[in-house]
Amino acid sequence: MxxxxxxxxxxxxxxxxxxxxxxxxxxxxxxxxxxxxxxxxxxxxxxxxxxxxxxxxxxxxxxxxxxxxxxxxxxxxxxxxxxxxxxxxxxxxxxxxxxxxxxxxxxxxxxxxxxxxxxxxxxxxxxxxETLADDLAADTITGISGILNGTTNMLLEAMAGGREFGTALAEAQAAGLAEADPSADVDAHDPAAKLAILVMLAFHRRIDVAAIPRVGIRGITSQELSAARGRGRVIKLIAAARAVASGIEADVRPRSLPTAEPLSRVGGALNGIRVDAQAAGPLFFQGAGAGxxxxxxxxxxxxxxxxxxxxxxxxxxxxRLAGAPLTPVGSWPPGEPFPSVP
Incomplete structure (x- = not known):
């Protein structure tokens, strides 16, 4: 045996x-x-x-x-x-x-x-x-973007249905779906840490997670979400990164997505990740990202x-990144779509 x-x-x-x-x-x-x-x-x-x-x-x-x-x-x-x-x-x-x-x-x-x-x-x-580190090891990743926090995704859906942020958060906390201190989620610290890990695996660069610009969802109103829906768009908290000549451009912020974008259809507490690779093309992963x-x-x-x-x-x-210098991180221009959005 x-x-x-x-x-x-x-x-x-x-x-x-x-x-x-x-x-x-x-x-x-x-x-x-x-x-x-x-x-x-x-x-x-x-x-x-x-x-x-x-x-x-x-x-x-x-x-x-x-x-x-x-x-x-x-x-x-x-x-x-x-x-x-x-x-x-x-x-x-x-x-x-x-x-x-x-x-x-x-x-x-x-x-x-x-x-x-x-x-x-x-x-x-x-x-x-492991997919980034193993299955895509021979490919070149050009961009990575995703919904990396199920709590905020669920809150934004509730707000799109007419609830304001405070009400949606209180209901999620009462149901045990949000922490008593929700700051790691709603202020985007949680997805920023996850994005830093993905950047290291996708672009082989070491970055300081504190350097990733982030904007949470506290300032979003149900009216903004409703207005976006009226224009055929959906607001999601998106973590995105790409390698550029000067280093890494990355941030976590609410973005307005067209309904043709697969990330716009990631519902509830699910996570979704889009990987753009030179050989494999766009790859999409979705599933239970919390719980x-x-x-x-x-x-x-x-x-x-x-x-x-x-x-x-x-x-x-x-x-292989141990001891490597930190790569500078710049913010992705808010008005510029990341590669996975047509």
Missing amino acids: PAKFRVGLIGLGHVGGVVARRLTEGPSISEAAGRPVVLVGVAVARPQGRTAPAPLVSADALMADKSLDALIEVAGGLEPARSLLERGLSRGLQVITANKQVIAAHGPALARLGRLRFEASVASAVPIV PEAAASAVIADLIRAARDAPAMAGAALA
Whole structure:
């Protein structure tokens, strides 16, 4: 029988809970991996009163387990997540994370240390990360654009139906579809971090996520959305980037799209990403970009690749950027359509 692949999990929130359940509910993951995949411990900050399908331990105790083959981090935030990922990579573990903040800010430096996988960090279950790093590795990407935040997409749809921003947000918060502090979403910080990751993979340039210009959706009114619809257009929060001679042009801002543009038809909390490539032409990806099940699906896909000992292509792409100078980022002219809009 093939050797067991022993996994430690950091974080038992919404995503971590689904990952833990799926790792212990049946043999399907082990069958896909071709070897037994075993969850040996779960690290949480406050284990009192918590239950899990594996022993609850401190992060230090989990990191001290010499039997581990892989580490999954779904706790979120910059620290201690970054430090724990660094420790895991430095001791030779295969490391999987859904943490967009850490990857956007420290991905290249971490990836240089070992095998780092992060499919869930952008658009959750939409398979864009490894696609850019592997399937499109021989192509030249000319532009990338997308709806990378399901919460704001859902809010804009509600506002197009007549609700004002505050009302739509309150209803989404009451339904558990928006955070109590929605600033990461509505002020475009979340999609900016995801765009920074896509830029590194698509254009092989290291950028500072803080340099990406961003405009959120707080200032949009239902009247503006209705007026756009009357002109046959739809307003969406779009993250877009392209490589230019001076560096990278990128931003996140509401844009008015024609209804012929596929991104205009991405509904609800879905994510959509358009990749323009020289050989492949325009490619469009759409799917569940948020929610525990979607994120857990991407995490487990990375885990299966790790258990198969498959190359970490996206991590290798970021590792090549470690130590590279930051590329200047300029704003995409607001009135100029990005390449995916005719």
